[in-house]
Amino acid sequence: MGKIIAVANQKGGVGKTTTSVNLSACLAALGKKVLLVDIDPQGNATSGIGVNKADVRYCIYDVLINDISPVDATLPTEIEGLMIIPATIQLAGAEIELVPTISREVRLKKALEVVKDKYDFVIIDCPPSLGILTVNSLTAADSVLIPIQCEYYALEGLSQLLNTIRLVQKHLNSQLAIEGVVLTMLDARTNLGLQVIEEVKKYFQEKVYKTIIPRNVRLSEAPSHGQAIITYDPRSRGAEVYSDLAKEVVGV
Ligand SMILES: Nc1ncnc2c1ncn2[C@@H]1O[C@H](COP(=O)(O)OP(=O)(O)OP(=O)(O)O)[C@@H](O)[C@H]1O
Numbered sequence: 001m002g003k004i005i006a007v008a009n010q011k012g013g014v015g016k017t018t019t020s021v022n023l024s025a026c027l028a029a030l031g032k033k034v035l036l037v038d039i040d041p042q043g044n045a046t047s048g049i050g051v052n053k054a055d056v057r058y059c060i061y062d063v064l065i066n067d068i069s070p071v072d073a074t075l076p077t078e079i080e081g082l083m084i085i086p087a088t089i090q091l092a093g094a095e096i097e098l099v100p101t102i103s104r105e106v107r108l109k110k111a112l113e114v115v116k117d118k119y120d121f122v123i124i125d126c127p128p129s130l131g132i133l134t135v136n137s138l139t140a141a142d143s144v145l146i147p148i149q150c151e152y153y154a155l156e157g158l159s160q161l162l163n164t165i166r167l168v169q170k171h172l173n174s175q176l177a178i179e180g181v182v183l184t185m186l187d188a189r190t191n192l193g194l195q196v197i198e199e200v201k202k203y204f205q206e207k208v209y210k211t212i213i214p215r216n217v218r219l220s221e222a223p224s225h226g227q228a229i230i231t232y233d234p235r236s237r238g239a240e241v242y243s244d245l246a247k248e249v250v251g252v
């Protein structure tokens with residue numbers, strides 16, 4: 001049975017998309033069947049894995065709003081074992097369009113129930129907000145993976161995220177667990193990053209992955225080539241650390 005993991009943090013630019021794309025690719029490289037779901041209107045995971053948005057017939061918007069089957073919205077990627085449900089800017093309207101609809105928080109859950117069992121992992125790349133798209137993701141998910149950037153204000157805003165998780169657990173998805181916390185963009189040359197690691201570990205304890213993602217130029221270049229790091233530069237440090245993270249997530 002597939003495990004659905006939402007990659008969420010309402011703070012912008014903390015590494016949600018980089019983690020979603022590269023974790024998905026590395027899980028596929030471990031032989032897992034993976035579905036990457038882009039639920040951010042920015043569509044960064046979609047372009048980052050090499051899907052041309054102009055060629056997209058159905059995106060996650062059509063699944064949420066127009067009752068298109070997720071099967072019909074699923075596209076292959078260049079990585080064997082990795083499929084994607086893309087997002088386009090059309091999704092920007094969904095936050096407002098979903099407001100008056102019935103069971104608006106469970107739309108994604110209902111849709112993914114149809115395809116969940118075809119995959120080992122479904123990874124959802126959430127937008128930087130705690131709006132209805134993120135709530136749909138947390139409601140559909142078995143667990144939430146939280147990327148935290150190794151910078152000074154790292155823990156700021158986390159109480160809002162944890163509060164949203166608690167509300168979803170109480171009203172929509174009592175099974176929702178915290179999968180883990182991944183520290184991203186560590187600059188090992190500064191003491192600050194190390195201080196943040198200590199602080200986050202104090203707070204989340206054993207939930208923090210051993211693998212810490214350093215700043216790596218290759219990781220920031222890969223999306224503009226429409227590639228995951230393991231195909232863009234398989235020998236890079238970025239490829240190595242995301243492979244390590246995938247192994248931790250699988251538990252090997
Ligand atoms: N480990 C890393 N090393 C270098 N650059 C990185 C790393 N992780 C992410 N980046 C870069 O930092 C920027 C933000 O990362 P990313 O898009 O993954 O964050 P995000 O949380 O998805 O952002 P948003 O909130 O806008 O969706 C991007 O330009 C990305 O390429």
Ligand SMILES: [Mg+2]
Nearest residue numbers: 016017040044
């Ligand atoms: Mg993103």
